[in-house]
Amino acid sequence: MSCELTTKYLGLELVSPVLVGACPLNTQPETVRQLVGAGAGAIVLPSMLQEQVVHRLIKSTDPANAVQRSGYQPQQDRYNGGTEEYLRTIERLKDICTVPVFGSLNGSSPGQWLEYAKEVESAGADALEFNLQQAVFDPLETSNDVESRMCELVRQVSELVSIPVAAKISQRYTNLSSMTTQLQKVGVSGLVLFTHLPQWDISTDRKHWTIHWELSPINTLGGILEGIVRARAGDESVSIAASGGISTAEDSIKSMIAGANAVMVTSAVYREGPDVIRDIVDGITQHLESTQFQTLQAFRDACPTNHWDDEKSVRLEYVDPLTRSDTYFDPTPLVSQHSGDSYGHPN
Numbered sequence: 001m002s003c004e005l006t007t008k009y010l011g012l013e014l015v016s017p018v019l020v021g022a023c024p025l026n027t028q029p030e031t032v033r034q035l036v037g038a039g040a041g042a043i044v045l046p047s048m049l050q051e052q053v054v055h056r057l058i059k060s061t062d063p064a065n066a067v068q069r070s071g072y073q074p075q076q077d078r079y080n081g082g083t084e085e086y087l088r089t090i091e092r093l094k095d096i097c098t099v100p101v102f103g104s105l106n107g108s109s110p111g112q113w114l115e116y117a118k119e120v121e122s123a124g125a126d127a128l129e130f131n132l133q134q135a136v137f138d139p140l141e142t143s144n145d146v147e148s149r150m151c152e153l154v155r156q157v158s159e160l161v162s163i164p165v166a167a168k169i170s171q172r173y174t175n176l177s178s179m180t181t182q183l184q185k186v187g188v189s190g191l192v193l194f195t196h197l198p199q200w201d202i203s204t205d206r207k208h209w210t211i212h213w214e215l216s217p218i219n220t221l222g223g224i225l226e227g228i229v230r231a232r233a234g235d236e237s238v239s240i241a242a243s244g245g246i247s248t249a250e251d252s253i254k255s256m257i258a259g260a261n262a263v264m265v266t267s268a269v270y271r272e273g274p275d276v277i278r279d280i281v282d283g284i285t286q287h288l289e290s291t292q293f294q295t296l297q298a299f300r301d302a303c304p305t306n307h308w309d310d311e312k313s314v315r316l317e318y319v320d321p322l323t324r325s326d327t328y329f330d331p332t333p334l335v336s337q338h339s340g341d342s343y344g345h346p347n
């Protein structure tokens with residue numbers, strides 16, 4: 001039996017539910033060829049940053065102050081190619097790619113810079129992912145204000161382009177279902193759950209902040225699964241891609257049982273190379289075959305819907321695991337009791 005893995009995400013028919021999440025690897029034609037050959041259903045380009053586009057706009061009228069007014073730094077162009085090269089990358093990938101190519105924008109405030117979305121569409125992108133960064137700094141800006149700012153941004157982008165727009169959002173919403181409903185109203189076609197954040201730390205000797213961009217740790221799926229359920233509660237029909245800690249077929253299957261239409265894999269591609277996509281796709285196929293499903297759609301249709309829709313059941317989700325048992329699972333990997341030198345010789 002050979003399984004049909006097609007899935008519908010953002011209204012697009014994808015040959016596979018395993019997508020490669022936004023990252024610079026996806027600008028390299030040879031890597032993209034390998035990822036698609038391994039079974040990726042779509043490729044998401046790294047984000048074009050608000051600072052880069054604002055800098056490009058200001059440079060034409062106020063070149064002396066463009067850097068200072070926009071927050072632009074040349075390393076941003078090195079990251080994704082810069083505003084012009086980014087469009088050429090889309091054109092090149094569209095020539096070689098048999099699966100959809102998604103552009104990506106990253107920003108926190110609405111405005112004229114969003115017009116760049118039209119150029120991304122004209123270059124041939126099949127969809128646009130919007131990585132919504134809340135950029136909260138003002139204590140007087142309420143959660144409602146922040147959500148309205150995010151929605152306004154999405155509304156403006158959705159009005160500018162006719163390709164589907166996905167919102168890649170933070171896990172940090174008090175009521176994710178409400179945010180989902182609001183985003184649907186302003187025109188998103190789907191959600192990427194969730195955006196990836198840098199890790200904060202403090203150096204104890206120099207007492208300064210060290211904020212790093214890291215790969216996702218493995219075994220961190222729980223928050224994503226919960227997020228999918230909460231977002232679905234806001235809109236049963238919303239298209240969802242799970243993103244964050246997905247590195248195996250099992251992670252992918254769990255995400256789809258929770259309600260994801262597709263999964264995105266990034267850190268695992270950095271760790272293991274493009275072949276990890278093949279391993280995940282093959283693993284999903286084997287799971288469907290062993291459970292007698294001929295199509296991914298049939299598998300997803302057979303998944304139970306979740307009903308945590310009253311206060312009592314939502315409270316129970318917390319209270320029951322807390323009080324059910326007095327032995328507690330410790331997810332920390334066991335530290336070896338053996339001691340020795342760095343070559344493994346025992347003391």
Ligand SMILES: Cc1cc2nc3c(=O)[nH]c(=O)nc-3n(C[C@H](O)[C@H](O)[C@H](O)COP(=O)(O)O)c2cc1C
Nearest residue numbers: 021022023046047131196216243244245265266267
């Ligand atoms: C090196 C690297 C670069 C990334 N660049 C972007 C980016 O430009 N835009 C974006 O929305 N997400 C970006 N991400 C986040 C990923 O798309 C993804 O959401 C995140 O890594 C979680 O998925 P993972 O656990 O499979 O890595 C990047 C991640 C990595 C590891």
